Amino acid sequence: MNLMQQLIALNIAKVRDRIRNAEEKYHRKPNTVALMAVSKTRSADEVRQAIAAGITDIGENYLQEALDKQLHLTDIDMCWHFIGPIQSNKTRAIAEHFDWVHSVDRLKIALRLNDQRPSGMPPLNVCLQVNTSDENSKAGVSLEQLSSLAVQVDSLPHIQLRGLMSIPQASDQADEQQAAFAVLHQAFNDLQKTCNDLDTLSMGMSADMEAAIAEGSTVVRIGTDIFGPR
């Protein structure tokens, strides 16, 4: 193993320890929080090393960068997650080249992904991105519009609605982090009454994964603490 490979493997082991400790501390069942490695700005080589260290799920934010990397990794069987903002003209390639999309926040995008998902492939797994911190109107459907969007997306044949995702406003206070994730957790519980088979709460990044696990996260999306600062 070269140095970079050792470092990535060590970082992944540390992140896995943190996940295990948080599961225990917050009375989650063991191994119920999955780990996605977020490899934006990182090379195909670094992705390959993360896979060698046991990672099976890779998250990418930028379509062209992801497609370039995928070309170098066709020999590996892995699960690709699109987690970045989606413009309409990118939906076809996303529908063709990803297993999951975590950042759907409007019907138009969901309809295009549904129409453009190739017929030979299983339904595209989708999480709706929710804006839980109202005023800073970044990406994400509002809490008010969530349930109507979810019902419509849930009816699309080539999409499997799996759950919700959020990127809360950054905070270094654990209680503030947890409060933001609690909002998504509550929305998830409410939605389970109208949509069947929701099983995914995509929340938690390097700086707030413990708070996310405390609030029911089922998959954390970790970039910096695996690959180093960007």
Ligand SMILES: *Cc1c(COP(=O)(O)O)cnc(C)c1O
């Ligand atoms: C970059 C990114 C991450 C990873 O963030 P880190 O703080 O580097 O762990 C997770 N989710 C999304 C949507 C991202 O864009």
